[in-house]
Amino acid sequence: MASDIIKDLLVSLAAILFFPGGLFLLLCGLLYEWIDRKLLAQLQNRIGPRWFQPLADVIKLLAKEEVVPEEVDARLFIGLPIVALAGGLTAALYVPFAGLAPSHSFNGDLIVTIYLLSLLSLCLGLAGSNTLDRFSLVGATRTLTQLFSYEAPFLLALLGPAFAAGSWQIQEIATYTETRWLLLSQPLGFLVAVIGLMGKLELPPLDAPEAETEIVAGALTEYSGRGLAIFRLSKGVTLILGLTLIAAFYLGGVSNPAFFFLKTIALLLIIVGLKALFARLRIDQSVGLWWRYGTLLVLIQWLGMFLWGGVMT
Amino acid sequence: MEKVQTSRSFTVPIGPQHPALKEPEHFLITVDGEIVTKAVVRLGYAHRGVEKATESRNWVQNIYILERICGICSHIHATAYCLGVEKLAGVEVPPRAQAIRVLVAEMERIHSHLLWLGVAAHEAGFDTLFMYSWRDRETIMDLLESLSGNRVNYSVNLLGGVKFDVDDELARLIYDGIDFLEKRTQHYLDVVTSDAMFLQRTRGIGTMTRSQADVLGTVGPTARASNVYRDIRVEAPYGAYGDFPVKIVLDERGDLEARFVVRIKELFESYRVIREILDNLPAGELSTRMPRRIQEGETVSRVEAPRGELFYFIKSNGTDTPERIKVRTPTICNMMSVVKLAVGHQLADVPMIVVGIDPCFSCNDRMTVVDRGQGQRQGWTWEALRRYGIRHYQRLAR
Numbered sequence: 192m193a194s195d196i197i198k199d200l201l202v203s204l205a206a207i208l209f210f211p212g213g214l215f216l217l218l219c220g221l222l223y224e225w226i227d228r229k230l231l232a233q234l235q236n237r238i239g240p241r242w243f244q245p246l247a248d249v250i251k252l253l254a255k256e257e258v259v260p261e262e263v264d265a266r267l268f269i270g271l272p273i274v275a276l277a278g279g280l281t282a283a284l285y286v287p288f289a290g291l292a293p294s295h296s297f298n299g300d301l302i303v304t305i306y307l308l309s310l311l312s313l314c315l316g317l318a319g320s321n322t323l324d325r326f327s328l329v330g331a332t333r334t335l336t337q338l339f340s341y342e343a344p345f346l347l348a349l350l351g352p353a354f355a356a357g358s359w360q361i362q363e364i365a366t367y368t369e370t371r372w373l374l375l376s377q378p379l380g381f382l383v384a385v386i387g388l389m390g391k392l393e394l395p396p397l398d399a400p401e402a403e404t405e406i407v408a409g410a411l412t413e414y415s416g417r418g419l420a421i422f423r424l425s426k427g428v429t430l431i432l433g434l435t436l437i438a439a440f441y442l443g444g445v446s447n448p449a450f451f452f453l454k455t456i457a458l459l460l461i462i463v464g465l466k467a468l469f470a471r472l473r474i475d476q477s478v479g480l481w482w483r484y485g486t487l488l489v490l491i492q493w494l495g496m497f498l499w500g501g502v503m504t
Numbered sequence: 505m506e507k508v509q510t511s512r513s514f515t516v517p518i519g520p521q522h523p524a525l526k527e528p529e530h531f532l533i534t535v536d537g538e539i540v541t542k543a544v545v546r547l548g549y550a551h552r553g554v555e556k557a558t559e560s561r562n563w564v565q566n567i568y569i570l571e572r573i574c575g576i577c578s579h580i581h582a583t584a585y586c587l588g589v590e591k592l593a594g595v596e597v598p599p600r601a602q603a604i605r606v607l608v609a610e611m612e613r614i615h616s617h618l619l620w621l622g623v624a625a626h627e628a629g630f631d632t633l634f635m636y637s638w639r640d641r642e643t644i645m646d647l648l649e650s651l652s653g654n655r656v657n658y659s660v661n662l663l664g665g666v667k668f669d670v671d672d673e674l675a676r677l678i679y680d681g682i683d684f685l686e687k688r689t690q691h692y693l694d695v696v697t698s699d700a701m702f703l704q705r706t707r708g709i710g711t712m713t714r715s716q717a718d719v720l721g722t723v724g725p726t727a728r729a730s731n732v733y734r735d736i737r738v739e740a741p742y743g744a745y746g747d748f749p750v751k752i753v754l755d756e757r758g759d760l761e762a763r764f765v766v767r768i769k770e771l772f773e774s775y776r777v778i779r780e781i782l783d784n785l786p787a788g789e790l791s792t793r794m795p796r797r798i799q800e801g802e803t804v805s806r807v808e809a810p811r812g813e814l815f816y817f818i819k820s821n822g823t824d825t826p827e828r829i830k831v832r833t834p835t836i837c838n839m840m841s842v843v844k845l846a847v848g849h850q851l852a853d854v855p856m857i858v859v860g861i862d863p864c865f866s867c868n869d870r871m872t873v874v875d876r877g878q879g880q881r882q883g884w885t886w887e888a889l890r891r892y893g894i895r896h897y898q899r900l901a902r
Binding site for chain 2: 470
């Protein structure tokens with residue numbers, strides 16, 4: 192009996208620490224970051240990094256001294272990146288990753304997951320406003336402004352499939368979409384979800400919060416060494432979880448590992464293409480984009496769904 | 505680090521070290537939220553004492569040193585200097601040499617404008633355009649290298665002529681390169697005038713009216729984008745521009761988009777002039793004899809650099825070294841417009857407005873000794889200036 196409990200515990204621990212959560216997720220995040228960087232480089236007529244470059248970057252950053260600036264709350268400064276990464280890793284428990292069923296599941300875990308994923312932006316904003324650096328402050332303001340603008344449309348876009356499946360449990364929605372490509376019935380929701388993910392990760396053209404030519408590195412200007420490495424890792428985790436959610440909800444499910452990688456990488460290709468195509472939006476322009484078009488598109492989508500539901504019954 | 509003020513407005517320092525700036529310069533931007541309420545510029549981080557250095561070198565050595573004032577428009581500096589010195593010496597330069605000078609100047613303009621296009625796109629976060637325009641710029645860099653052996657400081661000019669000739673093989677290479685670039689430039693013109701996302705960052709941003717442009721004393725493409733008729737190549741043709749006239753490119757709008765359009769349209773004009781020169785390259789010598797000592801006198805030499813009017817004042821005292829050389833680069837004329845235009849715009853637009861004048865900071869740094877009515881006249885020697893510079897930068901570093 193006792194050995195069974197220990198065995199269960201070990202299995203869960205392995206699931207959280209190594210596969211599919213934890214280490215495997217981090218490495219996948221790095222792999223996707225490499226695909227992103229390499230493809231973007233190719234699209235921009237550059238050569239791009241070698242396959243181990245993101246890992247090498249993280250190792251180098253972890254080995255570097257972490258400078259804590261004067262007059263900041265050192266506990267917050269060190270703790271925030273860890274909270275951001277922890278949020279991403281916890282969210283991974285509820286997401287059907289690499290074709291496996293999520294290790295935890297309860298009714299309403301979709302909302303919890305979305306909020307855990309938002310921890311990244313929140314931590315970035317707090318990290319920026321924790322320092323006295325003016326670039327960080329402007330960056331933090333922009334990060335939080337962007338959070339408040341993309342979050343509602345992004346949430347609504349992910350609730351569309353939930354509405355169609357009649358459940359707020361990721362596992363059930365994923366089972367429902369396994370046989371249906373919701374991309375076909377909810378194209379607007381898909382579009383908003385993809386761009387919402389880009390906003391969450393502050394990717395170009397929605398990278399005003401870390402616009403290099405204006406505010407250096409935005410909220411992360413003062414970060415070096417370990418903190419920066421962990422923030423980068425948590426961005427990787429958020430990227431992969433976001434891709435998984437969108438692929439599971441809109442692209443006909445991810446229960447097959449091969450399809451999982453195929454679909455998430457295809458989605459990544461779309462995002463990289465968008466990154467290469469556009470000039471950076473100013474923060475007021477991206478807020479306008481979200482509230483004027485993003486939200487409107489999702490609402491039109493919802494209206495269509497309600498009307499269609501009415502017609503069918 | 506200075507403490508942030510408690511009120512909503514605070515200052516964001518752009519520079520001396522900042523990713524938006526390729527050279528050290530200090531812009532102190534006061535923002536209220538995201539809106540710029542005040543902008544101050546502080547020059548002088550890359551002062552090199554070039555003017556002073558010329559006074560202790562002879563006329564020939566000075567070509568070398570003046571060509572290094574700017575890393576982008578190096579040839580035009582040497583051209584302005586050589587034209588001035590030749591005027592002082594009363595030497596007539598062979599027409600073939602004049603034509604080759606203009607040829608290289610226009611090739612340099614192409615490389616400078618394409619470089620600017622990339623930098624400006626990068627400031628707007630449009631890195632794809634940045635990478636593409638710099639890739640195409642390699643074409644003209646390779647051509648300049650095959651002409652002179654150098655990619656940046658071509659050293660084409662001599663006092664009394666040029667060093668390098670253009671033969672048929674090279675001319676064919678240049679024709680081919682220009683044909684390729686013309687196609688690409690048309691594409692870039694389409695992009696900057698039709699890409700909706702990019703236009704959001706350029707249309708109506710940093711608008712300078714014609715009267716503002718006049719009052720602020722802007723020069724070059726920055727002024728021409730505000731419909732100011734100001735181009736030395738047209739107004740006072742020098743070198744071979746008399747035989748190969750350029751059409752002035754103007755735009756009425758005065759915003760960032762207009763500055764993109766003017767510079768890109770000038771590229772077409774450069775392509776046309778280069779083809780015309782290669783078609784009708786005058787035969788003859790490449791250089792003529794110059795005296796070692798230049799007769800006493802002073803002169804002014806004006807040329808159109810890629811960034812605008814470049815002004816040289818040259819004074820000779822009859823020896824083999826100049827008495828005084830004064831250089832006024834276009835960036836210093838345009839710099840005030842940045843400070844003026846930035847106010848009222850968003851912080852995100854400031855790097856775009858700065859880069860809109862195509863700044864070249866190390867060219868524009870000057871040192872002025874202000875004498876507050878004490879009436880002391882003080883001559884600085886090269887050694888004194890050097891010691892002062894070392895002390896000054898040590899103080900800045902502390």
